[in-house]
Amino acid sequence: MIITIDGPAGSGKSTVSRLLAERLGFRFLDTGAMYRAIALAVLRASAEPANRAATATAARSAQLQFIEDRLLLNGEDVSLAIRSPEVSAAASIVAASPDVRERMVELQREVGDGGSLVTEGRDQGTVVFPRAECKFFLTASVSARAERRVRDLQQRGIVQSLQEVQQQIQDRDQRDEERELAPMRPADDAIILETSELSIDEVLERMLQLVAECNGRPE
Ligand code: DC
Numbered sequence: 499m500i501i502t503i504d505g506p507a508g509s510g511k512s513t514v515s516r517l518l519a520e521r522l523g524f525r526f527l528d529t530g531a532m533y534r535a536i537a538l539a540v541l542r543a544s545a546e547p548a549n550r551a552a553t554a555t556a557a558r559s560a561q562l563q564f565i566e567d568r569l570l571l572n573g574e575d576v577s578l579a580i581r582s583p584e585v586s587a588a589a590s591i592v593a594a595s596p597d598v599r600e601r602m603v604e605l606q607r608e609v610g611d612g613g614s615l616v617t618e619g620r621d622q623g624t625v626v627f628p629r630a631e632c633k634f635f636l637t638a639s640v641s642a643r644a645e646r647r648v649r650d651l652q653q654r655g656i657v658q659s660l661q662e663v664q665q666q667i668q669d670r671d672q673r674d675e676e677r678e679l680a681p682m683r684p685a686d687d688a689i690i691l692e693t694s695e696l697s698i699d700e701v702l703e704r705m706l707q708l709v710a711e712c713n714g715r716p717e
Contacts, residue, residue: 506670518709
């Protein structure tokens with residue numbers, strides 16, 4: 499069974515996706531981390547994220563490996579490095595490149611071939627796994643998402659103002675929604691969950707109920 503969870507940054511998607519996978523005993527795939535790793539490779543090569551040739555080269559040559567919840571880029575653990583604000587901004591630019599998306603989709607489907615999976619991103623239900631048994635789209639207001647993001651960053655020792663984060667979120671949303679290829683949007687058959695007023699536990703419980711209804715009981 500494949501469960502896709504799409505939605506914007508700060509919708510609570512990353513946390514609940516991991517928890518949902520854990521509760522169901524499914525594997526988990528964080529596809530945003532993959533785009534972030536390519537963005538990091540591009541920045542490290544001192545190239546512009548919008549430079550199509552440079553991003554294509556990075557996407558082709560990067561070796562990505564998930565080991566539990568760590569992501570290795572060419573053998574190096576970049577789990578923390580990919581969470582910086584610079585990489586966040588570059589990732590949404592890199593993610594508009596057709597060459598990058600083509601390579602990422604291929605890798606993601608390979609993971610999907612391995613059996614039961616919870617996968618989170620922007621295009622998992624629309625493009626990568628259109629036949630997934632259970633699809634979610636999580637949303638929340640920009641202000642709720644910015645507040646969550648600021649708290650997240652604080653926990654990682656990164657200090658940013660609410661206003662700054664709100665602006666970054668709006669810029670990224672716009673790029674993710676307006677790009678030509680695989681724009682962020684709910685699949686026609688996705689269940690849309692508004693999480694602004696819900697705790698992580700409430701979202702998780704609701705999703706567990708809905709998963710049970712999606713396709714009979716998960717195996
Ligand atoms: O979910 P995230 O913030 O880690 O994602 C980082 C960027 O990658 C985000 O701006 C959009 C892009 N992305 C994408 O285009 N498609 C995905 N499936 C996942 C992420």
